[in-house]
Amino acid sequence: MTVPTVLVSMPFMQVDRPSIQVGLLKAIGEANGFPVRTLHANLDLAARIGPAYYRLLAEHRGRQVGDWLFSVEAFGAAAPDVDGELPAEFADELAYLAGESASVRDRLMRTREHDVPAFLDALVDGGDWHGTGVVGFSSTFQQNTASFALARRLKERFPDIVTVFGGANFDGVMGLELVRSVDCVDYAVIGEGDRAFPRLLAALAAGTDPADVPGVARRDGDRVVATEAAPPLDQLDDLPAPDYGEFFERSASLGLPTAETWLPFESARGCWWGAKHHCTFCGLNGTTMRFRAKSPQRVLDELVGQARRYHAFRFEAVDNILDPAYLKELFPALAAGRHDFQIFYEVKANLTREQLKVLAHGGVTHLQPGLESLSSGVLRLMDKGVRAAQNVNLLRWARYYGLHVGWNILWGFPGETEEDYLAQAAVVPHLVHLQPPASAAGIWLERFSPLYAQPDRFGPQRRTFEASYRHVYPEGVDLDRVAYFFDHEFVDALPPSAYAPLAKAVADWAEAWSGGPPSLTFRSTRGFLRIEDRRRQGHDGTYTFHDTLADIYVACSERPTTAPAVRSALGLDRPVADVEAAFEQFAERGLMFLDGNLALSLALPATPGR
Amino acid sequence: MTQPHITAEEVEELFAKLDEVQLNDPQRALLSAILKVAGDVTEVTGLSGAADDRPPDDRSFSDQFATAFTPHQAALVVEYAAAPQENLISRNNPPCPPVPPGSAQAAMISRRGTPSSSQP
Structure with missing residues (x-):
């Protein structure tokens, strides 16, 4: 017996790329004999409100605006902020959301009160839900309440549908609290879903308790029953290639362009640096830091196969860090094969000139090296494992080899000094021929990061969940357990004025590039x-x-x-x-x-x- | 004792490995001192060109620096191969901090890449 399953990617997943989460789980489900459809429902909202506006909502996640837009539909009468106080409370930060002829509040309220309900109605009314046994939701960042809103409507209309949630928002204690407090969540996969998901479907098909599956949680009254997750998957070569077919079909039917799509691919999980020295601000890899990678040959085969399958040459690695082994095997093979790919990768910043050359010749065009600072002292406080001179050297050779570098300058680390920032401000004018940072701003405190998890190590701090969460979730949800971002203040924090010279220097740097790079x-x-x-x-x-x-x-x-x-x-x-x-x-x-x-x-x- | 033959590539590999070692400040200072001594006594080939038999400098460093700069003469423009300038990262990434007053620009990107299936 099988269980017809639909995997949904709700707003505010990016509109310009398929979800690797549902694409991979579809392929895994079907490899295990379960019919799985994917629904990139985020595309429908993008088409409804316009891709440009949608991108603004999806890309800027400083406040929980996306989740706020869906909170009334997700929680009904229990939702907070029905009257729409959030836009006023964070007016300065949300100024980028103003429309041509509408204020930020008017635009957001129209989206919340008209576009969102209409979008959900169309999904339920227009979808082929009859006969569907399981609806799965992958939730990362601001996908929670949109997923809850659709799940709630589906269960009202089709009470026999079983809902399954997973993704990064359900990692660790966050997932357990959401299972406990959100009625429309039947089951959740806590941690990686590659093995738990097909086993859960098998349990549902067999009529056994899915909560017996390692990594699956369900609600039992006011408590949560969960089985400890199995160890993270080791052999990534065993995974199938993600199936993105329905993303392209839906984009085409909605008239959304896909010619510039970057196809996500996964060649590794975890972080080999973080497993040894967890960067103090980083909350990624909450429970799965151990580094695992596909073999170079497997990655090469997957890129070629996906390019042929989807007529695409642009690939975006979702890895947190490049496997050094690829520098000796994968990229030389890509160069030798004369594949005309454009590839994005996250890397550690200690790459040499020769290694950057290998990447460039192998088709890498975009790098995100996590530079974070131009001060070795501050980098040491972050536990980054690189010096400022290495960061600058990466920027130099990236420019030389034509690699686009995405990076930020971060500040706000316990132990830093004003001199750390004056020195950076002084040196920036000499670096303007190198790619400027996209931003310079204070760190956020993220769940799972050492700064969050090890308060004794970093000194006293005041912290509470980021302020906009309370505009999203009902009172019955414990925000200390659900939140991923936290407002904070370290006891020895520098005054904002300490960063002003560097902020000014970085602004000038960006301005210098506006007329072409110096x-x-x-x-x-x-x-x-x-x-x-x-x-x-x-x-x-x-x-x-x-x-x-x-x-x-x-x-x-x-x-x-x-x-x-x-x-x-x-x-x-x-x-x-x-x-x-x-x-x-x-x-x-x-x-x-x-x-x-x-x-x-x-x-x-x-x-x-x- | 035979002097080992050290190449620039081997030096770079050593530096890369040492970058990954977590040291406290005294340990780092000690390691730095050891490397200084090693650099003085070990011949490294392939760095930037070996010593030659040219005559010594005919001008002092300070004289050269004092007259090194000639304004308005930079006519050389180099266009390296460039990747598409669309900001892939900005469409791609997890949240970024709010922009404090006076900061450089809207925080369009964050410090990390696309979240994988197991990360927010």
């Missing part, structure tokens, strides 16, 4: 160096150096280097102090980045592609 390049031969400086309009110029100074500068170009190492490499008779003095002089002119005992030349070779 440049700082050099040409050299042995004993002669010419640096062309076009970083600041009106201050263009050429630096010329000869003999030892030229050689010192070039010796610090490949990677951050110490004065003794340069002296040794160049066979200099001069004392190390002379080399250090040269470093200082280069740095004073904005031509070198100094980081403790490390020096890094900032100019890039004028000859491309080497």
Whole structure:
């Protein structure tokens, strides 16, 4: 016996890409003999309210606006903030949501009171729900209340439907509390669903208790019955490729463009760095930090197979960190095969020039290296395992090899000093030929992060769930257990004014790129160096150096280097102090980045592609 | 004792490995000192060019720095191969902090990539 199943991805999943969560679970379900359909219902809302407005709601998740939009439909009379106080309370932060002819509040209230109910009605009325046994919801970030709202309506109309929830929002205590407090949740998978999901379907088909399946939870009165999750999946090669067919069909039927779609793929789970040194602010991988990766050959085969299947060349790795083994096997194979892919990856920032070259030649065009800071002191407080000079060096060679880098500057770490930020502000004007950060702002306190989980380690702090949660969930939901983001203040926190100079410098950096990227390049031969400086309009110029100074500068170009190492490499008779003095002089002119005992030349070779 | 032949690649691999080692400040200072000594006594090839037999500098460092800059002469423009500038990351990522007054710009992206199935 089988259980006809529909897996739903609700708003506010991004509109421009299929959900790997439901795509993968569909493939897993069908591999186990269960008929599974996927429904990217988020596309329907995007089509209804317009993709541009939808993207604003999906991309900005500073406050729980997306969940607030669905909370009345999810919780009915129990919903808080029926009158719509949230837009006023966070008016400044939500200014980006203003319409051409509508205030933020008017626009959001119209969405909440008209578009959302109509969207839900259309899903229930227009969907083929008769005969459906199970409706599964994958919920990550602001997908909770939209999922609850649809589940609630479906159960009212089709009482025999069994609802199953899972995804990151159901990890750990969050999932247990949602199962306890939200009536329309029948079962939840806590943790990875690759094995629990088909077993749960099998239990439902057999008429046994799904809560006996490892990793599955259900409500029993006012308590939750849950079986401990099985260990996370080790052999990722055993997983099928995600099935995205219904995403493209639905996009086409709704008139949404898919030509620019980046196909999500998963080559690894967990974080090999976090397993050893958990970055203090990071709340990802709540219960599944251990790193596991698909084999390079399997990844290559999957990319080729998905490209042929969906006529796509753009791929987005959902991995948290690149498997170093891919640098030696996967990307060289992609380069050798002349596959014309464009690939996004998250990486650790300690990649060398040669490794970035391998990535670029292998088709990687977009990187997210988690740079976070230009201060080694602050990076140490984060437990990032890199120095600022390595971050800058990654930006240099990424620019050289044409890699787009997405990164942020973060602040607000216990133990940081005002000098940490003054020093960063001072150096930023020298870095404007490198890709600017997308933002510079304070950290958020995330559940599962060391800053959250280890308060004794980081000193006293005031913390409470992020303020907008109380506009979303009814009183009966314990927000301390459901929230992922928390407002906080460390006892030794710096005043906001400490960050103002850096914020200004970063704004200027972004402005410098608005008319095309500035440049700082050099040409050299042995004993002669010419640096062309076009970083600041009106201050263009050429630096010329000869003999030892030229050689010192070039010796610090490949990677951050110490004065003794340069002296040794160049066979200099001069004392190390002379080399250090040269470093200082280069740095004073904005031509070198100094980081403790490390020096890094900032100019890039004028000859491309080497 | 025979001097080991060390290449620049091997040095980089060592640095990459050391980056992953968690050390407290005294340990890091000690390791830094050890590496300084090692750098002084070990010949590393392939870094940026070996020593040559050119004559010593005919101008002091300070003289060179004082006259190194010539304004308005930077005519060299290099266009490296560039990835599409669409901000994939901005469409892609988990939440980012709210923008404090006076900060650089709207916090369009966050510090991490697309959440996988097990992460918020």
